[in-house]
Amino acid sequence: MNSRATQDAYAPRPEHHFTFGLWTVGNPGRDPFGEQVRPAIPPTRIVEKLAELGAYGVNLHDNDLVPRDAGAAERDRIVNEFKEVLEATGMRVPMATTNLFSDPAFRDGAFTSNDPRVREYAVQKAMAAIDLGVELGAETYVFWGGREGVETNAAKDPCAALGWYRDALNFLCEYVRSQGYQLKFALEAKPNEPRGDIFLATTGHMLAFIYSLDHPEMVGLNPEVAHEHMAGLDFTHAVAQALEAGKLFHIDLNAQKPGRFDQDLRFGSEDPKAAFFLVKLLEDAKWPGMRHFDSHAYRTEDEEGVWDFAAGSMRTYLILKEKVAQFNADSEIQGLLQEIAARGGATDSRLVFSPERVQELRSASLDLESIRQDGYAYERLDQLTMEVLLGVR
Ligand code: GLT
Ligand code: MN
Ligand code: MN
Numbered sequence: 001m002n003s004r005a006t007q008d009a010y011a012p013r014p015e016h017h018f019t020f021g022l023w024t025v026g027n028p029g030r031d032p033f034g035e036q037v038r039p040a041i042p043p044t045r046i047v048e049k050l051a052e053l054g055a056y057g058v059n060l061h062d063n064d065l066v067p068r069d070a071g072a073a074e075r076d077r078i079v080n081e082f083k084e085v086l087e088a089t090g091m092r093v094p095m096a097t098t099n100l101f102s103d104p105a106f107r108d109g110a111f112t113s114n115d116p117r118v119r120e121y122a123v124q125k126a127m128a129a130i131d132l133g134v135e136l137g138a139e140t141y142v143f144w145g146g147r148e149g150v151e152t153n154a155a156k157d158p159c160a161a162l163g164w165y166r167d168a169l170n171f172l173c174e175y176v177r178s179q180g181y182q183l184k185f186a187l188e189a190k191p192n193e194p195r196g197d198i199f200l201a202t203t204g205h206m207l208a209f210i211y212s213l214d215h216p217e218m219v220g221l222n223p224e225v226a227h228e229h230m231a232g233l234d235f236t237h238a239v240a241q242a243l244e245a246g247k248l249f250h251i252d253l254n255a256q257k258p259g260r261f262d263q264d265l266r267f268g269s270e271d272p273k274a275a276f277f278l279v280k281l282l283e284d285a286k287w288p289g290m291r292h293f294d295s296h297a298y299r300t301e302d303e304e305g306v307w308d309f310a311a312g313s314m315r316t317y318l319i320l321k322e323k324v325a326q327f328n329a330d331s332e333i334q335g336l337l338q339e340i341a342a343r344g345g346a347t348d349s350r351l352v353f354s355p356e357r358v359q360e361l362r363s364a365s366l367d368l369e370s371i372r373q374d375g376y377a378y379e380r381l382d383q384l385t386m387e388v389l390l391g392v393r
Contacts, residue, residue, distance in 0.1 A: 009322070012054030012314035019057045019094060019292045020313075022046055022064035024264075025306050027296035037299055038306070044085040053311050057092035059142075059292060061099040062129035068103065079135065086136070094290050095186075095250055096133025097142040098126045101194065111168035112148045112161040112199060123168050127175055134181050140250050140290075141176075142222050143169070144188040149195030161199055166212060173215040186222035186249040191231040193262050202231050203238040207247060220249030224294055225278070226256035226264055236277045243285055251282075253313070254295035264295040266309055268316035276389055279320040280327065291317060327388050336381045343374075 012018050022043050029037035041049075043065055047058055065082060066075045086093065100110035100122055108114055110122035126143075133141055148165060150156050169185070176183050187210065191201040200206050203223045210219045221242040228235040242248040255270035256263050268275040282291075297309035327333055351357075387393045 010315045010318040012311075012318065014054065014056045014090070016054075016056065016314070016318065017288075017290050018055045018314045018317070019059055019290045020046075020050055020055060020310060021292070021294060022058055022060040024294060024296050025050065025310050026064065029297075029299040029301075031299060034299070038302060041303060041306070043082055047082070047085045047089055047091050049307060050310065051089035051091050053307065054314065055091070055310070056290070057094050059093065059095040059097070059138075059290075060136075061097050062125070062132055063099045063102065066132065068099075079132065083136070093133070093136040093138050095140040095142055095292065096129065096136065096138040097144065098122075098129040100125065101144075101146040106147045108155075109145075109148045109161070109195075111145065111165045112156070114156060119164055119168065123171055126168075126172055130172070130176065130181070130183065131179075134179075134183060139182060139184065140186050140222075141183050142186050142188055142250060144190065144222070145198060145200070146190065146194055148200075149192070149198035151196035158199065162209070165199065166209070169219065170214045173213065173218050176218070177215070183218075184249050185219045187219065188222040188224055188227070188252065190224070190227040190262070193230075202233060203228060203242060207241065207245060210247065220247040222250040222252060223248075224252035224254065225267070225275075226254050226262050226295075227252075229256040229258060230260070230262060232258070235274060236281050239278060240281055243281070243287065248287060248289065250289060250292060252292055252294035253278075253317070254293065266295055266297075266316070267293055267313045268320060269312075272316075272320070273386070273389060275316070276320050276323055276385075279317060280324045283321055283324050284328075323388055326393070327385065330384065330388065330393065333381065333384050333388070336377055336384070340376065 025046055026041050026043070028040050043058075043060070050058060066078050070078065085091075100106055105118055105121060106113065108118065110125075111119055113119055113122070130141060145165070148161070150158075173185065176185075187200070187206045189200055189202050189206045190198050192198055200209055203221055206221055210216050210221075213219055223235065223238050223242055225235050228238045239248060239251065253267040254263075255265040255267055255275070257265075257270055281287075293310070293313045295309075295313065297306045301309065384393070
């Protein structure tokens with residue numbers, strides 16, 4: 001580490017658990033209207049460069065590393081070369097996933113295609129990708145069903161599709177168990193894009209679905225900032241529900257302007273206040289998981305801009321983490337929070353049902369006059385929060 005890095009309070013280190021997908025920093029800037037603008041960066045170079053920047057690891061889809069049509073010998077050569085660079089840099093692969101969206105075979109979905117041969121191909125491809133992930137040391141396996149959906153509801157019975165989705169995940173859970181792998185699944189929701197509408201559109205939909213699986217204990221969530229914002233929802237609330245249910249297995253950090261296509265912008269770059277409350281939730285909970293950035297550099301950038309993007313993502317997280325510590329130590333803010341906590345004086349109104357509690361509550365005389373009149377001082381609290389964020393406190 002150079003002296004600038006050691007002096008820098010916001011310098012990322014492996015213990016911060018920052019990870020990037022090979023597909024994120026490796027994104028060559030293709031979009032629906034334009035060609036690739038940057039040469040592809042080889043996976044081994046991505047690993048070396050991210051290690052230099054202070055990341056903990058990289059995540060990958062099967063085909064980010066091994067081309068779809070590679071034979072067994074080529075696969076092994078590529079994987080061994082990749083393992084060598086992991087070994088040399090100390091970088092890890094904590095998460096892996098399957099590309100179940102690029103191949104034209106998946107045009108009508110993978111696990112939910114109307115064609116049963118496609119559903120079998122998807123499970124076959126996922127089994128091989130799980131083997132690869134486990135070989136590289138992954139402990140979390142993400143399923144993002146980008147093609148699982150429809151453009152027209154005339155095409156597909158959504159109830160049947162959910163049944164096929166469930167069958168595929170149940171099959172793959174049993175596969176993991178039968179191989180003795182220590183692997184957990186993390187389901188990632190998105191409301192639309194690339195399909196007109198994607199099944200299980202939000203983190204909440206996914207959470208309900210998990211409890212309908214044969215092994216719900218193996219399956220949790222991978223919420224993504226941009227995806228929940230696309231649905232017009234508060235991301236921190238989605239993550240809080242996952243966390244509270246013990247189902248936050250992974251997280252995809254990025255940024256998103258409201259009402260747009262999936263922009264996957266640099267973390268914190270669009271709504272620093274929302275990013276602050278997310279970091280606060282994760283840090284206050286001492287959540288031990290990976291802070292994965294599922295985002296990419298602007299299409300305007302060359303490779304140098306890609307590394308600026310990667311360094312900036314981690315730096316912003318650490319700046320916000322410091323702001324969280326400042327918020328938690330601010331006596332005026334904490335004073336207001338204590339006042340809120342002390343509303344109602346010493347009364348502990350935990351609503352635990354019992355026949356006695358019913359009797360007590362029936363006859364309780366609550367001071368409705370003051371309840372109706374007293375404000376909550378959230379304007380002051382929010383202004384103080386903003387001043388912490390804007391750097392004037
Ligand atoms: C794709 C998607 C992401 C998913 C990745 C995992 S691939 O880039 O936009 O949100 O997390 O499959
Ligand atoms: Mn994602
Ligand atoms: Mn996205």
